[in-house]
Amino acid sequence: LHTCVDVVSMVFAGIGYCFFLGTFIYALTMTSVSHAYIFNNCHSLVLVLGKLVFRHPITSGQLVGSLIGLVGGIVTTMDFHPVDPNAPVTLPTMTGDLVAFVGALGGVLYLTLAERLRPNVDLMVFMYYLDLIGAILLLTIMAGMGMPLEFSIDPHFGLWGWMAPVANRLPVALYIIFVCDFIGTMGYVRALYYFEPIVISIVMLLEPIFATVIGILVHVEAVPGVLTLCGGLLVLAGTALVILKSPPKEEIKPRASSVATCFQSVVIR
Numbered sequence: 420l421h422t423c424v425d426v427v428s429m430v431f432a433g434i435g436y437c438f439f440l441g442t443f444i445y446a447l448t449m450t451s452v453s454h455a456y457i458f459n460n461c462h463s464l465v466l467v468l469g470k471l472v473f474r475h476p477i478t479s480g481q482l483v484g485s486l487i488g489l490v491g492g493i494v495t496t497m498d499f500h501p502v503d504p505n506a507p508v509t510l511p512t513m514t515g516d517l518v519a520f521v522g523a524l525g526g527v528l529y530l531t532l533a534e535r536l537r538p539n540v541d542l543m544v545f546m547y548y549l550d551l552i553g554a555i556l557l558l559t560i561m562a563g564m565g566m567p568l569e570f571s572i573d574p575h576f577g578l579w580g581w582m583a584p585v586a587n588r589l590p591v592a593l594y595i596i597f598v599c600d601f602i603g604t605m606g607y608v609r610a611l612y613y614f615e616p617i618v619i620s621i622v623m624l625l626e627p628i629f630a631t632v633i634g635i636l637v638h639v640e641a642v643p644g645v646l647t648l649c650g651g652l653l654v655l656a657g658t659a660l661v662i663l664k665s666p667p668k669e670e671i672k673p674r675a676s677s678v679a680t681c682f683q684s685v686v687i688r
Contacts, residue, residue: 425539428532433552435528440553442522450515451508452634453643456627457495457654458519462526463623463661464489466616469527480664484657491653498646508641530616537611546605618661625658627651 439459446455467485470477496516509515536545558578561568571577574588581592607619628651634640643651 421539425536428536429540429545429548430552432529432532432536433549434556435525435532436549437553437556438525439522439529440525441557442518442525446515446519446522448509448515449512449518451511451643451647452640453627453631453647453651454495454498454511454516455519456630457492457651458516459522460526460623460626461488461492461520462523462530464492465523465527466530478664481661484660484664486657487660488654488657491650491655491657493650494653495647495650498644498650508639510641511647527616530611530619533608534611534616537608542605542609545608546600550600622658625655628655 439462443455443459446459464485467477467481469475471482496513498511533545558568567576568578569576570579572579572582574580574583574585577583581588583589607623610619631640631643635642
């Protein structure tokens with residue numbers, strides 16, 4: 420980090436990323452996997468609104484695509500169920516959808532600042548500081564809430580509990596680190612070198628499809644209802660329109676590899 424502006428931007432990017440993922444994880448306890456992904460990734464709509472408010476140029480395709488995505492999100496929200504603690508999976512709720520959507524604000528902050536930092540900060544350095552800031556924030560919040568913590572590998576209370584040699588700790592942690600973080604998150608950050616945040620944001624709206632299919636296969640997600648399916652199709656239509664109407668950055672690099680990296684990140688996150 421070469422300047423004070425870079426340091427401040429990195430700190431706030433870490434805060435935004437932590438808030439973005441934290442609300443997503445919390446929303447998963449209150450709503451379905453598909454709804455949590457759809458609404459937590461609605462930062463594209465906020466980005467378009469921000470460009471309109473600050474009079475930044477956007478294409479008509481971006482605007483129309485975002486409006487279609489917004490309509491799809493509204494339709495999806497209508498597919499909710501009363502809270503049922505005895506349900507085998509978490510059902511969609513409006514409260515959980517709202518929590519996920521609020522987290523999209525963190526996504527806006529993260530994507531915008533990450534785009535500014537990428538030309539000046541090496542990818543691995545960026546990821547190191549991003550995870551370091553997130554760890555400090557989470558530990559501070561946990562300590563402030565009085566949550567039990569200890570310096571051990573206890574799977575429930577240990578700071579190194581992820582290293583516990585049990586099926587739902589070390590193997591899962593390694594998968595998250597090497598697949599979700601190194602390929603998924605780093606893929607998005609690398610793609611920010613080629614595309615504007617709004618393009619990355621819209622592409623991330625494809626995640627609900629892959630997440631829902633995986634969730635159904637591992638029995639943590641129910642088959643979506645008609646409203647969720649219809650709303651999801653509208654979101655995808657808006658996604659395709661915004662991508663097609665959003666030109667890449669002027670720093671011309673091999674575009675095909677950038678698109679592949681971005682799409683690969685969607686599948687893995």
